[in-house]
Amino acid sequence: MRAALSWAERLALGAYGAVMRGLQPLLRRKLQRRGLQEPGYLAHMPQRFGFYDEAPPEPGRIWVHAVSLGETRAAAILIASLRTLWPDMRLLLTHSTATGWAQGQSLLRPGDAQAWLPWDTPEATRRFLQHHQPRLGILMETEVWPTLVQACVLAQVPLVLANARLNDKSLRSGLRWALLSRPAYRGLTAVLAQSPDDAARLQQLGAKVQAVLGNLKFDVPPQPDALALAQVWRSQWQVQGQSRPVVMLASTREGEEALWLQALAADADRLAAFRAAGVLWLLVPRHPQRFDEVHAQVAAQGLSVFRRSAWTPDAPDPADQAEKTEVWLGDSLGEMPVYFQSADMTLLGGSFMPLGGQNLIEAAAFGCPVIMGPHTFNFAEAAQNAETAGAAARVADMNGALDQAMAWLHEPSACKRARQKGLDLVAQSRGAAERYAQALTALSCPA
Secondary structure, eight states, X not given: OOOOOOHHHHHHHHHHHHHHHHTHHHHHHHHHHHHHHOGGGGTTGGGGGTOOSSOOOOSOOEEEEOOSHHHHHHHHHHHHHHHHHOTTXXXXXXXXXXXXXXXXXXXXXXXXXXXXXXXXSHHHHHHHHHHHOOSEEEEETTOOOXXXXXXXXXXXOOEEEEEXXXXXXXXXXXXXXXXXXXXXXXXXXXXXXXXXXXXXXXXXXXXXXXXXXXXXXXXXOOOHHHHHXXXXXXXXXXXXXXXXXXXXXXXXXXXXXXXXXXXXXXXXXXXXXXXXXXXXEEEEESOGGGHHHHHHHHHHTXXXXXXXXXXXXXXXOGGGGTTTOOEEEOOOXXXXXXXXXXXXXXXXXXXXXXXXXXXXXXXXHTTOOEXXXXXXXXXXXXXXXXXXXXXXXXXXXXXXXXXXXXXXXXOHHHHXXXXXXXXXXXXXXXXXXXXXXXXXXXXXXXX
């Protein structure tokens, strides 16, 4: 049944639709600019506006929307559990970013489909649903769009927000724009939340929270191939037969590399101590379009840097460069499990500037202790639980992070304890994937 809309909500949705239509030319230009650095943004561009060259697929797919890389990794865990319960499930997987699309391709099976989620206008969302005719829609984590929800209500497509989270900042924004956010959250068929706090915030926006099922990301599967490759890397990084300590900066965001470089340069004694310890810095930026920029930034500071992408069968053996290399730049996609299992510890990207932090669960799952800055509001519960369990250390700033890294280097037993605490925390929190799959089965069983 269609959620009742007040006259003010109808007026707000109409104005929102008009604005989104007017912004379409700007979106096209933005995609073209992004496509110069990431060609994936140029692929299938008409789909962004609800136009399709291919014939309509057979209706009845289970549609999962995973906006970007992090959500796609969570979706992979959910999809695997859904396939266990629904062996004949045919999947429609949608994204909004090129990194999400690239990661999502590995999740497809014969009979599945992949597409861009269209721009949030009434016409584009209607064409999307008419073309694909999904049986059930599953939005991952936070991705709720006002027009898309109303289009699903009109088309009678059940729409569920799974692994749902909402931080205080997003709640305040939602309340500020309540005439748009309340119809969107109220129009969802069900919400399956990560935590009681997330559930309470979502309910303030009118969401029908059906259950609190935990965080899917704790169910990250083992990666034996990644571990084997990590061991190869560690052997290549040895100097005179001795392993080097590896300190990772994981999923760094714009400005954080500069903070790290400044903190290193500001204290000559600390920099000398890291060099004396033989530390290899493993730097993995969050966004691939920044790889070249970050490489140039590090090299400009006089640090010797080697790029993961340069390690090819035709390139010199990295072992030949191990002694002189100070920074290994992780400029690849899909290798985070390898990076985490190669590192002795990691500084959590997104947490040293007011960006909310990145997912630290994957680091803990692969035995990599975490040093996090003050800004973890995107993953507040996971960060607090990791800190309480002793799997992560919180610091005030980048200087504090380097001091903590040096403390763990000087006391390997403390670092080892943090590693084990992280593994224990993840083990204790597993099981969400099966709970989500069962809840979704109850909502819709494919024919």
